[in-house]
Amino acid sequence: MKTITIEGHLRTENGKKAARQLRSQENVLGVIYGGAQEVNFYAPAKAFKSLVYTSEFMLAQVTVEGKTYKCILKDLQFDKVTDLLLHVDLLELVDDKKVVATLPLKMVGTSVGVKAGGKLIVKMKTLKVKAFPKDLREFIECDITNLELNGNIRVQDVIAPNMELMNPPRIPVASVVLTRVLKQEESAAPAAGAAAPAAAAAAAAPAAAKAAPKK
Numbered sequence: 001m002k003t004i005t006i007e008g009h010l011r012t013e014n015g016k017k018a019a020r021q022l023r024s025q026e027n028v029l030g031v032i033y034g035g036a037q038e039v040n041f042y043a044p045a046k047a048f049k050s051l052v053y054t055s056e057f058m059l060a061q062v063t064v065e066g067k068t069y070k071c072i073l074k075d076l077q078f079d080k081v082t083d084l085l086l087h088v089d090l091l092e093l094v095d096d097k098k099v100v101a102t103l104p105l106k107m108v109g110t111s112v113g114v115k116a117g118g119k120l121i122v123k124m125k126t127l128k129v130k131a132f133p134k135d136l137r138e139f140i141e142c143d144i145t146n147l148e149l150n151g152n153i154r155v156q157d158v159i160a161p162n163m164e165l166m167n168p169p170r171i172p173v174a175s176v177v178l179t180r181v182l183k184q185e186e187s188a189a190p191a192a193g194a195a196a197p198a199a200a201a202a203a204a205a206p207a208a209a210k211a212a213p214k215k
Contacts, residue, residue: 001057001058001059001136001137001138002056002058002059002138003058003059003060003061004047004050004051004058004059004060004061005060005061005062005063006043006047006048006051006060006061006062006063007043007047007063008030008041008042008043008062008063008064009041009042009043009064009065010039010040010041010064010065011029011040011041011042014040022042023086026044026045026046027042027043027044027045028042028043028044028045028047028048028085028086028087028088029041029042029086029087029088030042030043030062030087030088030089030090031087031088031089031090032062032064032069032071032090032091032092033089033090033091033092034091034092034093034094034097034099035069035092035094039064039069041062041064043062045084045085048085048088051073051088052073052076052085052088055104055125056104056138056139057072057101057102057103057104057136057137057138057139058138059071059072059093060072060073060090062090069090069092070092070093070133071090071091071092071093072090072091072093072099072101072136073088073089073090073091074089074090074091075088075089076088076089093133094133095132095133095134096132097132097133098130098131098132099130099131099132099133099136100128100129100130100166101128101129101131101136102126102127102128102129103126103127103128103129103136103137103138103139103140104125104126104138104139104140105122105124105125105126105127105139105140105142105158105173106139106140106141106142107120107122107142107144107174108141108142108143108144108145109143109144109145110144110145111144111145111146111147111148111176112145112146112147112148113147113148113149113150113151113176114147114176116148116149117149117179118149118150118176118177118178118179119176119177119178119179120144120147120174120175120176121174121175121176121177122173122174123171123172123173123174123175124155124167124171124172124173124174127140127155127158127160127165127166127167127173128165128166128167129160129163129164129165129166130163130164130166131162131163131164132162135161135162135163140158140160140163141159142158142173142174143159144174147174147175147176148176149176149177149178150175150176150177150178151175151176152172152173152174152175153172153173153174153175154169154170154171154172154173155167155168155169155170155171155173156169156170157173158173
């Protein structure tokens, strides 16, 4: 799993004034919780870019005062005006303690419905899971090979070994829908079928009239 390293510094002063001073020096404040003790720290804003501005799931290895913490990102706070990152909440991973994390979904395979001309619609890009740290991964694979036209794959259909899926089981994850071309073909087919008997009847009428005996 991808891991970024962050060199942090222990916060020795609290309060708004101290926080403003650190942020004016292009630092971001952070807290690490979930382990034996809560750690308040700060680090350069650029150190968080790879962790924050991505759709990937990754670990953060944060070193503060010579001690290293393996964490995952839990929450962010941005400035409402400048949109600058102000604060991060990190959850320390403890081997024997399950954590809740949001993992990306990766669709694999080619749907039979797509091969038939349908369009794949991805309705969920992530899933919330509960698992031990050792079972977390960069993404969860979702096999769509057998997904047919007008079919759905739901949360309950996703296979995620050693993980508890926290999303409602009946929510659709992906589906294959009819494209406009297929809809037109389907609507045209019954009309063509109805037209054929009518054409046959029209063609038979003159012949029947010619064969009728004169009175």
